[in-house]
Amino acid sequence: MERATRRVMLAGGAAIVVIVALTLVAVAHVHTRDLKAAQHDLLALGAVLAEQAERSVQGIDLVVNAVADELLRGGIATPQELERRAVGAEQHERLTARIAGIPQLDVLSIVSADGRLLNFSRYFPIPPISLADRDYYHALRDAPGPAVFLSRPVSNRGDGTPTIYLARRLGGADDRFLGIALAGLELDYFQSFYANLDLGSGSVIALYRTDGQLLVRHPPLSSAASPDPALYRGLEPGERRLGEVVEGSGRERMLAVSARLTGEPMVLCVMRPLDAVLSDWRVDSGRLGVAALLCAAAVATLMLLMVRRMRAYAAVNQALAAREAAERSLRQAEARLLQSQKMEALGQLAGGVAHDFNNVLQAVGGGARLIARRPEDTEAVRRLAAMVAEAAERGASVVRRLLAFARRDALRATPIRPDALLTGLREVLAHTLGAAVTVRVEAPADLPLLLADKGQLETALVNLATNARDAMAPGGGTLTMAARAETLAAGNDAAIAPGTYIRLDLTDTGAGMDAETLARATEPFFTTKPSGRGTGLGLAMARGFAEQSGGGFAIRSRVGAGTTVTLWLPLAPAKAVAGDAEAAAASPDGAPHVLLVEDEALVRTTLAAELASRGWRISAAESGRAALDRLDAGAPCDLLVTDLAMPGMDGWAVIRAARRSRPGLPALLLTGYLGGGPEGAAEQAGPGPLGYLGKPAKPDELIRQGDVLIAAAAAARRVPEVG
Template identity: 55%
Template sequence: MLPDRSRGELRMKLSTRILLVIAICLLPTIILQLGFSWSQWSQRKTQLDTIAVRQAELLSGTVMSIAEGARILLGAAAQYHQVRTLGADCSARLSALREYAPGYAFIALLDDQGQVRCASDPGLAQPQGWIEQARAAQHFTAGRFSRLPDRAGAVLPFFLPLRTGSAAGADGGTLVAALDLDWLARTLAGLKREGSALMATGVLTVADAGGVILARDVRHEEFLGASFPPAAMPLVQATQPGTLRIRSIDGTDRLVGYTPPTAASHNLAAVVGFSEPELMGDLEQGLLQGVLLLAGVSLAVFFFTRQVALRFIERPTRILLAVARRWGQGDLAARAPAGDHRSEFGQIGAAWNTMADQLQRREEELRDYADVLEARVAERTRELVRTNNRLTTEIEERRQAEAALLQAQKVQAVGQLAGGIAHDFNNVLQAVLGGTSLIRRRAGDTAAIRRLTDMVEEAARRGESITRRLLAFSRREELRATTLDIEQLLGGLRDVLAATLGGRIRVVAEVTPGLPPVLADRSQFETVLLNLATNARDAMPEGGTLTLCAEASRIGPDSTVAGLAPGDYVHLVVADTGEGMDAATLAQATEPFFTTKPLGQGTGLGLAMASSFAQGSGGALALDSEPGRGTRVSLWLPATRLEGEAVTETPLGSQSAASTAAPGRRPRVLLVDDEPLVRTVLAGELIDAGYEVVEAEDGGAALALLQKGEAIQLLVTDLAMPGLDGVGLIREAQHRLPGLPAIIVTGYAGDAANLAIGAVVGGPFALMRKPILGARLLDQIAALLSPARQPAKVD
C-alpha cells in the first residue's frame, strides 16, 4: 500500500500537472495584460479629472463674461447724469438701458439707507433680501441668491457703489442689476450646442459663495435655490480648481469639476458634472474585449495541451498504474505491456516487469520461511502456556498463604486490643455495678447516694474516654477543631509533664515567640502529646531529657514531607535522648497494635492515633530515630489567623421549660429511640424538667403520630433506627411542621453524623453524642426553644 501522501500525489494526473505548468507560464502574460489594463484605466481616470477641470474653467469663463457684462451695464448706468443727479427721467433712463440687457430683471438705484430711488421697473417693491449686501459692497461684486417678493422667479444681484463726495442726489448710493436666473439657466443650456467646447454629457451648474444653486442646464426649476449636498461643500471652501467624486444633488454619482467662488470670479462657482461610467464606457469595453481574447487563447492552449497529454502521457501512465494496483492486490504475475523501449514509458514498463519477477521470487522465499517460523512459534507458545499455568498455581498458593497470614495478624491484633479494652471496661463496669449495688443498699442515705452517683458518673466518663480514643484511632470521630495557642499550651503542658514523668526526666519547652495559632481538637492534641511523652519516658529508663519544640514552617511545592500541601504550618517536635529505634522498628512504629513493650504494658495505639490525628487535622507526622541516639517525632499542623474558636457549641445554661414555653402551656417533645432503656432515661429527664413527652419506639411510629395531628414543639430522635432513620424522620417532620426544631442523639460518629448535618435543613438543628448528661440535653432543648426561635405550628 502507498502512503497517504503518495496516494494524494497520484490523484493529480500528469496531464493536469502539465496544464498547471502551462498556466504558470501564461501567468506572466496575464499579469502584464492586467497591469496594462490597469494603467490604461488609471490614465483615463486622470484624463477625466483634467477634462472635468477644463470644462469647469470654460464654464467659469462664460460666467465671468456675464459678470463683466453686468459691470459694463452698471458702469453705463452710472454715466447718465440723470441717474447720478436723480433727475425726473432717472427711471426712464434705466428702463431704456434695461432694454439692451434682456437677461436682467431690473436695474435700480439704492441710496445709502437702502431705499429704491429709481428703477427700470417703476412697480419694483422695496427689496428685503439684499439691502445689507448692497450697503456693504465696496466695489463691483455679485451678491447672493435672492427671490423677488412681488414676482415669480429668482435673481442674482450685482452691485456697483457710486463713490462721489456730494451729499445731494444719488451720490454715495449703489446701482443694482438683477440677473434673471431663468435666463442664466437657458444660457447654460445653449452652451452645449453642437461644436461647443463644452461636452454635451456634462451637467452645468452655477452657484454663489454659500453653495446655493443659481442655475442648472438640467432640471433648473427643481433645484433652483437649493444648497449643495454636504459632500460637495468642500468646493465652496477651495481656493483652486479641482475635482470631486460625489453623489450629486439629483442622486447620481458624478465626477465633478469645479472652480471655487473667489474674489476673482466675483464669488461665483462654476461646476460641471459628468457620469463617469459613460466616459469610461469605451475604455472598459476595450479592456473587456482584451480580457475575453486572452481568456479564449488560454482556453484553446489548455484544450490542445489536454488532448496531447491524454494521448502521450496519461494513457501510458494509466496502464502502468493498473499493473501496480494488481501488484498491490497480490497478483505479482501481472506485467506491463511491451512498448517502445526508446521511450521513457517503455523503459519504465520493462523496469517494472523486472522488479515484479524479483518480488515474486522473494515472496516464495518468504512464504517458506514463514512456514518454518510459524512452527517454531507454535512450539514456544505451548511452552509459555505450561509455564504460565505453573505461575498461576504458585500465585494462587501465595495469595492464600498471605490471606491466612493477614487473618492471623488480625486475630492477634484483635486479641491485643480486646485484652486492653476488656481490662479498661472491666474496671469501668466494676465501678458502675459496685456503685449501683451500694446505691440500692443505701437508698436512705442521701449524701452517700450523691457520692456513689458521682462515682458511677466518673466511671461512665472513663468508658467514654476509652471509646473516644478508639474512635480517634479509627478516624471515625469528627475533630472538634478550635484555635490553639501553641506557646501557651506547651508552657502549661511542660509543668504537667515535669510533675508526671518523674524526677529523672528533664522536660524542656522551646517555642519561637509569635507563633500563629493552629486549628485542631484540643483534647486529642493534648492526648497525642501525652502519649508521645509517655513513650519517650519508657525509652529513657535511666532518665534523660524530653524536649518540646515549636516553630513556624513554610512548606513549598518541592517539600519532601509526605502528605503536606504547600502552605503555612506550625512544626512541633517531641525529642528524647532515649534508646532509639532501628530501621525495621521505625518502619512499623505507626502501624496499629505494633509495640516493643512487654505484654500488658502497651496496646500499640499511641503513635497510630497520633498519625491519624495529624492527618485528620490537615497535617502530617514523621519519625526520625537511630539506636542509641534517641527518637524525634515531628508533627506539622496548619497555621490559621482566625480569632476565637472555629467550632462553637451551644452554650450551657440553666433555662427550663417554663422560660421557653408559652404562658400556661408546657412544651411537648416527641422522643424517638429504638432502645427502651435509653428512651426511658431520657423521657424521665425531660419530664422532671417540666416538659410533656410523647414517646415513639421508631421512625414509623413517630411519623404516624405526626400524621394524626400530634402537636409538638421539638423532636428528639436517635440517628440509626430500623426502617425510617433519624435523618428521614426529621425531613418528614419538618415537611409537615416547617421550622420544627430537632435534635439527633447518636452513639455513632464520622460519616453518618456528617450526613445528618448536611442533609437536615428547614429548621433549627443540633447533633449530640451519646452518652450525654440530662443537664446538657436540657440546655440544648432550651436553646432551640428560646424566644428567638418560634415553635412550629400544627397544620
Template identity: 55%
Template structure:
C-alpha cells in the first residue's frame, strides 16, 4: 500500500464518524416517520370503525322500533304494512323482515320475500342469532350489489312464538356513504382507501372500485387481521395489487363482527422524508469527495513525487549501479534526510563491492582447483559404483535361482503328492466301478487330495498378498480348544499338544481360514523340529501396548498375544535372521517350500498385528503373534447352507430353473454342467462371452448366469454387466481361480442385480448352495460350514 493511499485511508477513517452520524440521523428520521404512519393508520381505522358502529347502532334502533309493534311480533294482519312504513324512513336498507323459528319469512317490507319455497340463507342465519349482531355478505336477486343483514331477536313477555327481525343494509349505499365520509369529514385522509369486511374477510364496501371487489375475500396476507383482538397495522400487497400500509380494527363482538380497514400507499407518504434523506446523503458524499480530491493532489505533490525518486534510485542500485544518488532537494524534510542516508549507504556498499570482487577472484581460483580434484574423485567413485552394481545384480540373480529351486522342489513335492492321490484314486474308481461303497470312499480320498492342493495354492496366495482377507471376529479361546484335538491327531502320538487361553479373552478380527493355516504351519514346523517327540504349547492372553508402541512396529492399543512354543532343536542366530524370508528353509530338498513362516508374517501384517520369533539351539523356539482386539461384543461365525447327501433337491418339484453356464475350459464346463443337471437344473452351455450374449439376445429365458472371470474376448465381469442391462435383476455368480484386482473389484463393478463371487476350486455342493441362495423359492437343509 502506497503512502498516499495510507493518507487517504486515514482521511476516510476520520470521515467515518460523520458519515455514521448522518446515517444514524437519517435512520432515526425514517423510523420516526414509519412509526407516525403506523399511528395515523390505526387512528384512521378507528375513526372508520366508529362510523361503522354508528351504522350498526342505527340498525339496532330501526329493528328495536319494529319490535315495539305487537302486531309485528305476533304476525298480525298489518305486519307487512308496519315494516314497509319503517322501511320508508330507513334510507340505505333494502328490506326489513320478520323470521320465525323455522326460518320462514312471516312478514316483510318487500312482498317478494313472502311465500318462498325454501328459506333463504340469511333467514337460516337469523335463526341462530341470540342477540343483536351483523350477519354475512349476501347477494339477492332484487339487490345485485349485495346486502349486509343485521339480526335482532324479538321475543317479549306473552309472545306466542320466538321471532327474529332482519334489516338488510344495501352495500352500494354503504359504499357511497364511505365516499361521502372522505369529502365531508376532515378527520379521514383523502389518500386512504376505506374498506369494510365481515368476520370471514369478505369485502362489504370500498370507497374505491367497490363494484369490482365487493363480495371478494381479503388476500391471504390480510387474513391475519381477522384473528386479532386489538387494532393494528399490516404492510401487505392489497387486493388491487398495490403495496399498502393497512390500519385495521379487527372484527370482534364490540364491533358487531365487522372489520374496518384503511389502506395507504406508504411510498407516497414516505416520499418527502426519503427525498430529504437522499439530499443529505448526497451532500455528505460531495463533501467527502472534495476532501479526498484535495488530499490526493497534496499527496501527489509532496509524497508520491519524492517517493518515486527514492524508488527509482533504489531500483538502479538493485541493478548494480551503486554510483547512482538520490536527489536531496530539501534536507530539512523527512524525505531529504532519507535521501542523504541512502546516499551514504550507497557509498559504503560501493566500497564493499570492490572488496568483495577482489575476494571473489581469489575464491574462484581456489574453486576451480577443488573442482578438478572432485572430478577425479567422482570418476573413481563411478567406476566403483558400476562394479558394485554388477556384483549386486549377479548376487540377486543367484538368489532368484536359489529361490526358484527351493520353490520348485517344495511345491513340486506337494503337488506331485496331490496328483498321485488323484490319479491313483481315479484308476481305482475305474477298476471298481461296480462297487458303490468303494467308489464313495475313493471319491472322498480324491476330494481330500484336491483340498490339499487348494491349501498349497492358498498358502502361496496368502504369502504374495494377492488373496483377500475375509476378516471376522474370532474367539481364540474356543478356536484353540477346537484345534487342539485336530493338531494332536495330525502331529502324531509323540507330540504332546497343550492349548491354554486366559478366561474372558476378547475377540480378534482376522480371517479364520488363514489363521488356521498359520497355526497348522507353525505346528508342522514345531513337529519337524522335534523328531524324537516333545511338547507343543499354544497359549493366548490379553496384552496392552502403551503409547510408546511395541516391538516390531506395533501401534498402541489392545491385542491378544498368541504364543506357539516347542521343546525342539531350536535355531541359531544365522538361521533365525532368515527364518521369515520367502523360500528360506533348512529342510531337505523336496520336504518344504519355505513359505510357512513367511506366510505367517504376511498374515500378521495384513491383520494389523505383528510376528516375532525367539529361538535358541537346544532349547526350542517361541513364535509370538499379536492380533488387534475388535470391539464386537460376540464372535460372528459364518453358517453355510448346503444340501446334505440324499437330502431334498434345491429345485422345487415341477420347476426346473434354466442356468446359462459360461466357461472357456471344456473340462471344467462339462463337470459343472453335470453337477447342475444332476441337481435338477436345466443347463445351457457357452464356451465364451460372445456365445453367451448370443443366447441372451435370442430372447431365451434364464433364471441364473454362472460365468468364469478370465475368458478370451469378453471377460466375466463385462458379461454380467451386459447381461443384467438386457435382463434387469438377473442373478449372477462369478467363478474365478485368480485373486487379483479384477476379482476384488468385481463386486463393485456388477451392481445390476443379485451377485456372488466364488473362488476355484469350487465343489458342486458349494455352487448349488450359492445358487439356491440367489434363486427365490428354493429350500435347503442347513449345515455348519
C-alpha cells in the first residue's frame, strides 16, 4: 500500500511539474510574441514618420531650389549682380507668395556673400541684420558647388521661435560664392504633429542630423531617455535600425527604432518603454499563472484525498484481517456480520474517493495543455479555465454520488413517470451504446408514478445499460428496459418491506455470469472487465441507490442466457400523483406537447434534448414565423416556450400571435436578462398563464414552471363561464 501511495504522490507531483513547466513555456512564448509584434509595429511607425518628415523637408527644399534657380537664371558672376536681383519690394512679394500654403515653412531669405540679409519674406523693408555668425554661412561660404546645408536648431531672430534652416549655396559661373538662399523650418510644426500621436506614456519621437545633432524631440529632452548615438549614426539613406536604450539611471529600458531619410541628412527615432510594450504580456502571464495555480491546486487536492483514502482503506483491511485471524473459529457464524463491516468500510472509502477522479484529472490536465498551446487567445484561456473549473465541479458531483452510495447524502426524491423515464433514456442510449445494440422499452403509459431522485436513477440506469453493452460485446444484442407495478408480500426475495413498488428490469442478451461471479457482482470495485475498462462501482452504486431510496435490488443471470438487473422503487404519494395528473391534463397521454421557439441552433438543440429526456414531447422552431406556421397547420401544443430576443419577431409578438389562434395558451418566456418580468407583461402577452425564466434556465426549473402553467390552463378551462 505504501508503494502505491508513493506512486500516486509521484504521479501527482509529476503532473504539477508538467503544469508549471508548460505554464513557463507559455509565458516565454507570449513574451517573445508580444516583443516581436511591438518591434514590427515600431519599425512600421518609424518608416511612416520618416516618410512624413522627408516630404515636409523636401517640400521646403523644392522652394529653396526654385528661389535659387530664379536668382541665378541667365548667369551672374559677382555678388553685386546677385544683390541687385535680390533686393526690392517685388522680390519680397515673390518670397512671401512662395511660403503661402506650406505650414512648416516659416521664412524665405536671401543672404549676401558677406552675410548681410538682402531680402526675406517676413516683412519689408529689410532690417540691417548680419547672418555671418550662423553655422550654415560658414559651412557654405567655402563649399564648392551648389551645396545644401541643414543647420542646427536656433532661435529665430524675427520672433524667437525654435527654427532650423535649409540653406543652398549660390555660386557664379566660376563657382564663386555669391550668397545663400535660405528657408526657415519651424520646429513647432513637428512638435505639434508628434504631440497629436498617441503612442502611450513614456514614448519618444526625435529628429536628428546624421552627425547626431538633435533637431526636434517630443516630449522634451529632459522627460525621457535618449538613444545611444550608435543607433542612428552611419545609417544609409532609407535604412532602418532596431535596438534598445537604457535611461541614465538604468531603471527604464526602451525599445527604439531609427530610420534614415532617403533624400535628406536626417534620421528619425521612435522609442517606447519596454514596460508599456510588455503590459499585455504581464496580464496574460498573470492569467496563465492563475490557471496553472488552480490546476496544480486541484491536482494536489485530489492526490491528497486519494492518498488519505488509500491509507484508510489499508487500515480497514488490516483491521478486518486481524479480526478474521483472531476469530477464525467463528468465521462461518459471523460471515454476514463481517460482510456488513466490509461493506461499511468500502462504503466509507467510496464516500471519499470517486472512481472517476482520473477523468477529472484528465480534464484538468487537458485544459492546462490547451491553455499552454493557445495563450495568445484571451477568450480561449478564459473558456478553458472555465472548463477546468467545470471539471472540478464534476469531481464534486462524483463525490456526491458516492456519498449517496455510502448513504451519507440525502437523495432528492421527486415523482417520476416510469414510461417517460425509460422512453427518454432510450433516445439517449440509442446513440451512447452504439449501432450494434438494440434498445427496447416495455412500459405501460398508465403505470403509477415512482418516487426517487431522478438524476441518481438515470445515472444508475445508464451505468447498468453500459454494463449490458459490454456484456454483449463485440457482436451486440438487445437491451430491454421494462417497467411494471408489483406487490411484494412479507419475506420477499428482495428483502424489502411489503407493499406495492415499481419494478424496473434491464435485461440483456449477453454472455451472462457464473455463480461465483454473480455472488460478487455487487461488491464495490469488483469487475471482470480488462484493466482501465471498468471500476466495479456501477452495480454497487445501483444497489446502494435502490436501497437508500426505500426499495430493493436483485440480479439474475446464467452463463449463455444473459442477465436481468431489477430495481424495486417505491410509489409516489397520492398527493404527488394527483399533482402530476393535474399538470398532465393538457394531453391525453400525460406527456405535454411543447412548442420550443429559439433562434440559436445550439441552445434550441440542447433545450429540446433536455426537455425530451424528461418526457415532454418537443417540437422546435427556429423563428417566430416558423412556430406560428406550425400552429396554423394544427400542430398540438400544450405549452409555448419562446426566447425573448429574436430577429424579426420577438417573444412577446410570438405569444400574442399564438394566442390569437389558441386563446389562453400557456406560455413560458426565456430571457437573457436576470430578474423578474417587465412591467405590463400581461398586457404584452395577452390573456393566459404566463411565466418567465432567466437564461441559462435549469431544465428542472423549466419543467416545474411548465407544469404549473399547464395545470393553471387546465384549471381555467374547468371554470364555468358566467352569463
